[in-house]
Amino acid sequence: MxxxxxxxxxxxxxxxxxxxxxxxxxxxxxxxxxxxxxxxxxxxxxxxxxxxxxxxxxxxxxxxxxxxxxxxxxxxxxxxxxxxxxKVYTEDVNMNGWIRGVETAEILFPSYQKMIVTALGRSKSTPEGGLEANILHFKSYADLEKVADGSLKGKIAFISNRMERLKNGGGYGPANIARSKGHELAAKKGAEALLIRSIGTDDHRNPHTGATSVAMGYTAVPAVALSNPDADQLVRLIGYGHSPKIRLNIQTKDLGAIVTKNVIGEIxxxxxxxxxxxxxxxxxxxxxxxxxxxxxxxxxxxxxxxxxxxxxxxxxxxxxxxxxxxxxxxxxxxxxxxxxxxxxxxxxxxxxxxxxxxxxxxxxxxxxxxxxxxxxxxxxxxxxxxxxxxxxxxxxxxxxxxxxxxxxxxxxxxxxxxxxxxxxxxxxxxxxxxxxxxxxxxxxxxxxxxxxxxxxxxxxxxxxxxxx
Ligand SMILES: [Zn+2]
Known part of the structure; x- marks a missing residue:
């Protein structure tokens, strides 16, 4: 013009x-x-x-x-x-799906008690009917790192540190390594499974799930979060000098390749x-x-x-x-x-x-x-x-x-x-x-x-x- x-x-x-x-x-x-x-x-x-x-x-x-x-x-x-x-449209997103099925945990020794747990994202299943093993307690991911590789054969590694409550959510990052990479570390140490205190700040009997480092397939060992009160209970029990034995039954399913969507709307x-x-x-x-x-x-x-x-x-x-x-x-x-x-x-x-x-x-x-x-x-x-x-x-x-x-x-x-x-x-x-x-x-x-x-x-x- x-x-x-x-x-x-x-x-x-x-x-x-x-x-x-x-x-x-x-x-x-x-x-x-x-x-x-x-x-x-x-x-x-x-x-x-x-x-x-x-x-x-x-x-x-x-x-x-x-x-x-x-x-x-x-x-x-x-x-x-x-x-x-x-304008309204969608775009395909290719990924690998995963879903949970059964998830139960019970303390068998020294006293019978049910615990509230949930599988972490892409957790592997335990054998059908569950696995029974003694708990070994670590106060943090860093503490689990310190033990010798292969030394946890026949045990379940339990990481108990609690995330800090902060206005900007700054407690999440430091606590999160146990959730994302704990399964790899537990496997390296020879453990049968990983149990973590939920990455959460509440005191309710609700476990917090969340992603692990795995994008497809399964975690290296079953990876499970305990509700905060259940984690406290286990810590107290260990504090009395007991070596708790638990039964953990986690059943999950890898869905293989699936397609999800980004859904987009425009003005x-x-x-x-x-x-x-x-x-x-x-x-x-x-x-x-x-x-x-x-x-x-x-x-x-x-x-x-x-x-x-x-x-x-x-x-x-x-x-x-x-x-x-x-x-x-x-x-x-x-x-x-x-x-x-x-x-x-x-x-x-x-x-x-x-x-x-x-x-x-x-x-x-x-x-x-x-x-x-x-x-x-x-x-x-x-x-x-x-x-x-x-x-x-x-x-x-x-x-x-x-x-x-x-x-x-x-x-x-x-x-x-x-x-x-x-x-x-x-x-x-x-x-x-x-x-x-x-x-x-x-x-x-x-x-x-x-x-x-x-x-x-x-x-x-x-x-x-x-x-x-
Ligand atoms: Zn979100």
């Missing part, structure tokens, strides 16, 4: 972003005003809570390879359409439709509860945020909002890795302007963090977002972030990310347990999350500058 010089200047004046200096593009007053009004309105809006109620009630648990997971995918497609998303951008802001949560859940805080809440917040922005602005935001319901996160970010790999191969990774995943429960958001991939010239935008979120109790925080587990592969490819930091003080009371159910979620917290996410998502999709 040819323009006269006057027309070109007029067009520039109308459309050019305001420059504070050579490289800083400020967030316009109009954008800030819309973000603030979205915030106030979203804080009164129960749509995220309602979406979560539907997912956890009408579908329930969504473990890959189960009918619940298939129902979850169907639910996602239907819900996106019902919410008026412009198409009015001006830069190819540029995408990625939000969402993971659709899969562990099988014990109904996946409410992990990660139905993230799914609901992502879907509700995009729909809320569409329904409460006069035009679509400048860029596309892509809500991704990631598949198979729990078994190793499998959907997220497939998504990132496909975008790297087809070159569309460059269109990913910024992203974030909600995957730390349903607690209130208190902080906003940006990744090192965010350009120094865009940090003022993050500060502006935090300023508008301030009314909701959010402050700007330092430190790097991947933007959530399913953002890790995209962050590794240079996609900028933000982290809406949630209060996770109670998250690990419920995480991966039968107690991860809808009733635990506070509707007020869901409204606050929706309000915070609306501010981030709207400004990220509307501000014309680059986050890279």
């Amino acid at each position: 040819k323009l006269t010089i006057q027309a070109a200047i007029a067009a520039l004046i109308l459309t050019a972003p305001t420059f504070a200096n050579d490289s800083i593009i400020v967030v316009s007053k109009e954008t800030k005003d819309i973000a603030a009004s979205l915030r106030d309105k979203a804080f009164q809006d129960d749509s995220a809570y309602e979406i979560l109620k539907s997912l956890t009630t009408e579908v329930g648990a969504r473990h890959p390879g189960t009918p619940g997971e298939k129902a979850g995918v169907e639910w996602g497609i239907k819900k996106f359409k019902a919410l008026g998303f412009d 198409t951008g009015r001006e830069l439709p190819k540029e995408v802001v990625v939000i969402g949560g993971h659709l899969d859940s562990w099988d014990l509860g109904t996946g409410a805080v992990d990660d139905g809440a993230g799914v609901a917040i992502g879907m509700a945020t995009a729909a809320f922005i569409k329904n409460n602005t006069d035009t679509r935001p400048r860029r596309t909002i892509r809500v991704i319901l990631w598949g198979a996160e729990e078994l190793g970010l499998i959907g997220a890795r497939a998504y990132a790999k496909a975008r790297q191969e087809d070159g569309t990774i460059a269109n990913h302007v910024i992203g974030s995943e909600s995957d730390f429960g349903a607690g209130p958001i208190y902080g906003l963090q940006s990744s090192n991939n965010v350009s120094p010239n865009a940090l003022h935008v993050v500060d502006t977002m935090a300023g508008i979120m301030g009314k909701l109790g959010v402050t700007r925080r330092s430190g790097n972030t991947s933007g959530g587990p399913d953002m890790i592969p995209l962050s590794a490819l240079g996609v900028p990310a933000l982290n809406m930091m949630q209060d996770g003080t109670d998250y690990f009371d419920l995480h991966h347990t039968p107690d991860d159910t809808f009733d635990k979620v506070n509707p007020e917290h869901m409204r606050q999350n929706l309000a915070v996410w609306s501010v981030f998502t709207f400004i990220a999709a509307e501000w014309p500058g680059s986050f890279k």
